[in-house]
Amino acid sequence: MRRAVFIALLLLAGCSFFSRTKNDIYSLDRIPGTPTIARGTPIGIESVELPPGLDRREIVVRKADHQLEVRPNELWSAGLQTAVLHTLAFDLASRLPEGMVVLPGQVKPAAMRPIDVVFEELAAGPEQKVILDARWKLGDVAHHETIAVDIPSLDSRNVATGMSQAIAALADRIVAATAR
Numbered sequence: 561m562r563r564a565v566f567i568a569l570l571l572l573a574g575c576s577f578f579s580r581t582k583n584d585i586y587s588l589d590r591i592p593g594t595p596t597i598a599r600g601t602p603i604g605i606e607s608v609e610l611p612p613g614l615d616r617r618e619i620v621v622r623k624a625d626h627q628l629e630v631r632p633n634e635l636w637s638a639g640l641q642t643a644v645l646h647t648l649a650f651d652l653a654s655r656l657p658e659g660m661v662v663l664p665g666q667v668k669p670a671a672m673r674p675i676d677v678v679f680e681e682l683a684a685g686p687e688q689k690v691i692l693d694a695r696w697k698l699g700d701v702a703h704h705e706t707i708a709v710d711i712p713s714l715d716s717r718n719v720a721t722g723m724s725q726a727i728a729a730l731a732d733r734i735v736a737a738t739a740r
Contacts, residue, residue, distance in 0.1 A: 586619065586720040587637040588647040591728035593655040596735055603652070603698065603738060604662030606674035608645045614683060615641040619716045622685035629685070634716040644682065644727060651731035656738070673699050675734065682723065685714050690722030692730060698737060705733050 614620050619634045636643050646664055653661040662668055681693035692707040707729045711722040 581633050584634045584716065585637050586634065586716055588643045588720060588727065589724040590647055590650045590654065591724055593651065593728060593732055593735070595657070596655055596739060598656050598660055598735075598739055600660075601671050601673050602660050602662050602669060603656075603673045603675055603734075604666075604668055605645060605649050605652075605664070605677065607676045608641055608648070609678045610641050610644065610682060611679060615639055619719060620683060621714050621719060622683050624686045631716060640682075644679075647724065647727050648677070648731055651728050652734060655731060655735045673738075677730075682726070684711065684719040684722060688713060690719065690726050692723075692726035694730060696730075696734065698734070701737070703733070703737060705730055 613628055616630075617635045617639060619631045619636065621629045621631070623629050649661060649663050653663060662672055675696060675698050677694055677696040679692065679694045681691045684690045688711050690709045690711060692705070692709075695702065695704050697703070707726045709722040709725045709729070711718040
């Protein structure tokens with residue numbers, strides 16, 4: 561009898577050892593903007609660079625004292641760099657006339673104005689806000705944008721919503737610069 565109980569306990573312990581914690585998956589949402597009238601050479605995002613430590617599947621929140629909280633069971637649907645690239649490109653496409661934005665995966669035309677974006681910051685915390693600080697270049701003209709989006713808390717759902725809003729605000733500023 562003791563042996564049967566011991567074996568049963570070992571089996572239960574083994575099952576809990578191999579069970580996986582459920583992951584929560586989050587995405588960045590495209591936020592449609594106000595369509596603008598623009599003509600000329602199409603634009604396309606050539607590159608996106610994120611700060612070290614943030615381009616990963618796990619959601620990361622800044623803490624006090626220069627620390628990062630990596631949330632191993634709260635994941636982006638793809639690597640953050642890929643998610644940011646696609647979200648920004650489709651936010652731009654919703655604001656500009658059809659054919660003015662070369663989307664990821666599309667064949668780049670010979671005449672395209674490239675956009676390169678380097679994020680100095682794209683994270684939430686330690687305060688309840690998402691900070692987007694990016695330098696971007698359209699052709700030969702460099703720009704610098706800092707955007708802060710207040711969020712109700714630092715839970716991952718609010719972080720994803722705040723990042724989506726910050727990226728949409730960056731798209732608005734890029735569109736405004738292309739209209740000049």
